[in-house]
Amino acid sequence: MTDIVIKDVDFGYNEDHIVLHDINLEIHEPGLYCIIGPNGVGKSTMVKCVSKIITPLKGQVLLDGEDVAQMHHKDVAKKVGFVPAFSQDAFSMSVINTILVGRYNHQKWGSRKKDLEMVYKTMKLLHIENLGMRNYNALSAGQHQKVSIARGLVQEPEVLILDEPTANLDVKYQVYVMEMLRAIAIERGMIIMTICHDLNITSKYAHQVIMLARPGKIHAVGTPEDVLTVDNIREVYGINCRVFNDEDTNKPYIVLGSAIMGMAEDY
């Protein structure tokens, strides 16, 4: 299993607009890690630093002790997979070929039977095996999302990062995908990091929650019970809530109240 250490990371798209401030985080255990926080707080930016899509202005991201900035993109890709929040291919291929792109680091010029097997198994896991020969751009937003998740899974990385994987899914599949990700993290002993906006889904499925607050800082890290508290939610999101204990799962269950104007607003 790959260790992730984020050390003193600052990131900004220019010097006047720093998105992440002094981020420090260590992940040494497999499991499902949910990253939560308000819009524009730097959740996607943080995970993009881990997968070398962007490079921090300051600090280091270490994968198994190796600085990501010094690693080749291909070596990072062998360890870390990334599923973007939205993907619309300009000239789309069939679903099966779109997912096969995720096997880029496993296959040579052509696709082998082993690659097709992995793709088929993953399509079946996400219940899209009947869409194989359909054109990717002809799918619905939810189906797009499942194909993108499948593309990330067939990459078979040691760490899988998903940017809002349930954003376009219906309620059933929001639950199914999160449950599936938790099960995969346990079964494969891998780290899965996902950005999530639904606090109750986060509470139910996350092994650990990473809560980011403005201006781009880590506010709290820990189990859902530790992080999803009335105070943290009010301070980070600017919203009143009540937190109960769900007797079935023994996890916090959040009932949202009113928004507090003038607190934790975007700027």
Place this chain on the structure above:
Amino acid sequence: MSENLIEQDKVLSEDVIKSVREWNSDQSHDTGFEETVKNFNTNLMWKMVFIVVCLVIIVAVTSIAITVGAVDIEFLEVYSIIWDHICGNVTSSYDYIVFDMRLPRVIAGIIGGAGLAICGVIMQSVLKNPLADPYTTGVSSGASFGATVAMTIGLAGFLGSNGTVILAFVFSLVPTMVIATMSRFSNASPTTVIMAGIGIMYIFNAFTTVLMLWADSSSLNLIFYWQTGSLALIDGWTSIPVMFIVVAIGLVISLLISGKLNVLATGDDSAKALGIDADKMRLFTLLLTGIVSAAVVSFTGLIGFVGLVTPHIVRMFIGADNRYLVPACALFGAALMLVADVVGRVIIYPSALPVGVVMSFLGGPIFLWMVLRRSGSAW
């Protein structure tokens, strides 16, 4: 994690555990998989069939193209002349026309069509833009300026009879170099590349216009003919080696990177996460297509539409997988160029229309038809 952990997890349902275990196991064969493999292989076969059909068309059109021209030579006599030439037994007075005029023209058409088509498919893929073609990045405007300089200022005199070709080639590379340099200070996103290309195109066009304002009427005629694009500009066999070597190397490299183009087509973030430095890859392909298209247009003049339309037509038949699209486009582009040249030579016989004009007449309606066909859906 151990087997017990997943069993003990209260959050997970039995169904999900079963599905994930099945996914994680080596056993996957069921009737659904066999069906998927069958469909996948059928799809692959169609791509191969398309490629073979393109090859057949090229052979068929080539065999006709060398028998067509301003001088009326019998169909079979043409082949007899070629056979005699190969055997070293040149007797016919038409040998020069067939062997040194028609044959190089046909071969230049095949090489040029293939070169411009692979440039088009690569540019559209890496810039994620259906309007991208070898000229989007300013190659045509640079080449046009170089040719105009040669024909008006007379610099060609210093460079011998190939002055126009040399200057067109050198200046057609300038826009690519400028974009590559600019991207070091900014980035090489698709938008940056296209907008920089358009900016450079306007600058070059302005200089070309200024030169044309000073040009005499004979130079203007030459410039106009060159800008229309014609395979008649091919100077016998002397044009072929450079075109062939550059396009052949370009095609081989394109085939080698075609898998990477598929990855890049999924978006820069996905591509980086799959191990490809998207900006560097885009710059590399920009240089590659710049050199290949420069090598073609500097000999043939500006032939539009092959690079733009060919990838769209081929995608309709075989889809957007660049591993098959690149070779198929090379062959289809070659076939399209040959057909356009033959049509141009027979339609107002014994006179001829330049291939660039025929290509625009053919390409324009095809392009409009495709726009109508695609309306309402994502491109």
